Amino acid sequence: MSEAGSALPIAITQGDACGIGPEIIAKAFRGGQAAGCFVVGDEAVMRRAAALAGGMLAVATIEHVAEARDVPPNCVPVWQAPGLPGDLVEAPIGRVDARSGAAAAACITEAAAMAMRGEVAAVVTAPIHKEALAAAGVSFPGHTEMLQALAATGGEPPPVRMMLANDELRTVLVTIHLSLRRAIDAVTFDAVLQTLRIAHAAAARWGQSAPRIAVAGLNPHAGEGGLFGDEEIRIVAPAIAAARSEGIAASGPFAPDTVFMRARHAPGHPGEFDIVVAMTHDHGLIPVKYLGVEHGVNVTLGLPFVRTSPDHGTAFDIAGTGQADPSSLEAAIRMARTLCVTSSPSGTPSPSGRELG
Structure with missing residues (x-):
């Protein structure tokens, strides 16, 4: 996406209508953080969300994507996604409902299609609920899996990876939504090497031509020379060596309980690494989320368009109470804007450095 492409609006998917997604979207518009964006969702649901956000926030249906940039302040432009249940607004807030799951999928499908057609600069997705989808x-x-499938253009879906990032850490995962037993089996030479390639290529697009990538081991102490498991010896280290032979600045495997401290960029503590590649979902995400879910952003690497998301879920326990914090969604919007400007179709780096969050 070039700087000219960044003039396009950003599509924000509504997320699960029974969760906090619509409310934090409304709050982001109220705070001025969502200017130049529009919602792919349901007008009635967004009107309810606007009321939860404190009222005095207009909601307007748009018929063309370009209209999103012409709406006045304190107005939420909504693209009514086709195929939404007619009674979606009647789905009970704070509970799993098949209607909200179907609507969430419909909104994601519509936004991805817009991105594939080049009509939007990026897609920002509000939280969905996996049980509602099911x-x-x-x-x-x-x-991640849905967007990967939607990005397929007549052939195999593109290989993608999840990155969770804030101003201090960036973690890319080899495996994501699998049971731990299945995830261990999914840690293969090819999977680790492909993750390193995707992370390296993505960093080049946001302005780092030679990112320092640390690779966390799978086992305690990264296997301790084979005493606690040999995956590091058989799989991870050979993949790192193969990546280095391709010019990727990867190193490790490092003990997963200390590598994140070494990589963390904090005041007075410049991190040793720009990215950490972790083998499993919780290995990689716990350190980032511990620093504050309100700051974290989920980025899908490998898609042919920019996609970001807040790093929290639907928060059914507080949905409908007006308490939801829009900070992570606002961070996701800011990061989407930054990635739209710093990325180019050819992968040529821009001088944006580390500024992503």
């Missing part, structure tokens, strides 16, 4: 008969376990 109740609606949606086979995908989450956004």
Whole structure:
């Protein structure tokens, strides 16, 4: 996406209508953080969300994507996604409902199609609920897998990886939504090497031509020379060596319980690494989320368009109470804007450095 492409609006998917997604979207518009964006969702749901956000926030249906940039302040432009349940607004807030799962999938599908057609600069996705998706008969376990399938253009879906990032850490995962037993089996030479390639290529697009990538081991102490498991010896280290032979600045495997401290960029503590590649979901995401979910952003690497998301879920326990914090969604919007400007179709780096969050 070039700087000219960044003049396009950003599509924000509504997320699960029964969760906090619509409310934090409304709050982002109220705070001025969502200017130049529009919602792919349901007008009635967004009107309810506007009321939860404190009222005095207009909601307007748009018929053309370009209209999103012409709406006045304190107005939420909504693209009514086709195929939404007519009674979606009646789905009970704070509970799993098949209607909200079906609607969430429909909004994601519409936004991805817009991105593939080049009509939007990026897609920012509000939280969805995996049980609601399953109740609606949606086979995908989450956004990443769904967007990967939607990005297929007549052939194999592109290889993608999840990155969770804030101003201090960036973690890219080899495996994501699998049971731990299945995830261990999914840590293969090819999977680790492909993750390193995707992370390196993505960093080049946001302005780092030679990112320092640390690779966390799978086992305690990265296997301790084979005493606690040999995956590091058989799989991870050979993949790192192969990546280095391709010019990728990868190193490790390092003990997963200390590598994140070494990589963390904090005041007075410049990190040793720019990215950490972790083998499993919780290995990689716990350190980033510990620093504050309100700051974290989920980025899907490998898609042919920019996609970001807040790093929290639907928060059914507080949905409908007006308490939801829009900070992570606002961070996702800011990062989407930055990636739209710093990325180019050819992968040529821009001088944006580390500024992503």
